[in-house]
Structures are given as structure tokens and as C-alpha cells.
Amino acid sequence: MATTEEIERRVDEADTARSAKRSTAAQQIGALAARRAEIAEQLDNVERELGDVLVESGDVIEIGELATFTDVPAADLTRWLESRKTPRPKRKKPAASSPGAKNAAHQKPAAPRAPTNGKTSPLQEVPLARNDAANTPAEVT
Numbered sequence: 001m002a003t004t005e006e007i008e009r010r011v012d013e014a015d016t017a018r019s020a021k022r023s024t025a026a027q028q029i030g031a032l033a034a035r036r037a038e039i040a041e042q043l044d045n046v047e048r049e050l051g052d053v054l055v056e057s058g059d060v061i062e063i064g065e066l067a068t069f070t071d072v073p074a075a076d077l078t079r080w081l082e083s084r085k086t087p088r089p090k091r092k093k094p095a096a097s098s099p100g101a102k103n104a105a106h107q108k109p110a111a112p113r114a115p116t117n118g119k120t121s122p123l124q125e126v127p128l129a130r131n132d133a134a135n136t137p138a139e140v141t
Contacts, residue, residue: 050077051084
């Protein structure tokens with residue numbers, strides 16, 4: 001059986017080896033992620049330039065011709081072109097006077113429903129305020 005000192009030494013060795021592997025993995029991931037970000041930025045810049053040239057040359061050559069001449073898929077050319085077109089200004093929506101006003105204008109009023117199968121509706125009528133004349137009993141003839 002191992003002594004407590006031997007156990008501690010073995011755990012330290014295992015931890016040291018594991019820590020070294022973790023450190024190496026973290027360093028590699030960090031370096032690769034930084035490299036990827038740099039390449040992605042370069043790619044964005046190239047795609048932006050492609051779009052600019054496509055916009056500038058649009059009056060002299062069409063996407064289909066470019067695809068034929070360059071063997072670049074028309075879908076890619078179109079995507080680059082559309083990414084460079086200036087976006088249309090968005091229309092402002094009129095401000096609603098109340099939170100439900102926007103939807104209320106387009107909704108039909110709910111029709112009353114008759115109870116089904118002799119069951120009453122869980123909604124009960126709310127009594128309306130009465131004036132003095134309504135409180136007096138009506139004459140029955």
C-alpha cells in the first residue's frame with residue numbers, strides 16, 4: 001500500500017501533466033481563433049470590394065455574363081452585389097395612441113356565443129349602473 005507522501009506525489013504528477021495539456025490546448029485554441037478572426041476580416045474586405053466592383057460595372061456587364069466569363073457562380077456574384085446595394089430607407093410607423101390601438105383597428109368585434117350543451121359561460125355579465133328611475137318597479141299590466 002502507498003504511503004500518504006507517495007499518493008500526494010502521484011497526484012501532483014498527474015495534475016502537472018494534465019495542467020500542461022490544458023495550457024497547450026488553450027494556447028492553440030486562442031492562436032487559431034485569433035488567426036480565424038483575422039482571415040474573416042480579410043474575407044469581409046474582399047467581399048466588400050467584389051460588391052463595389054459589381055455595383056460599378058453593373059451598367060456594362062450583367063451577372064450572367066460575369067458568371068460565364070469567370071466561372072464564378074451567379075449566386076455568389078448576386079450575393080456580393082446585393083450586400084453592397086444601399087439599403088432602402090425604412091418607413092416610419094405611425095405611433096399608436098394606446099398599446100392595443102394598432103391591433104384593434106384591424107380586428108372585428110367578437111360576436112356573443114350561445115352556451116353549448118346547456119352549460120353556462122364561465123363569463124358572467126357585469127351589472128350596469130342604474131339610475132333612480134330604473135330602481136323603481138315597472139308596472140305590469
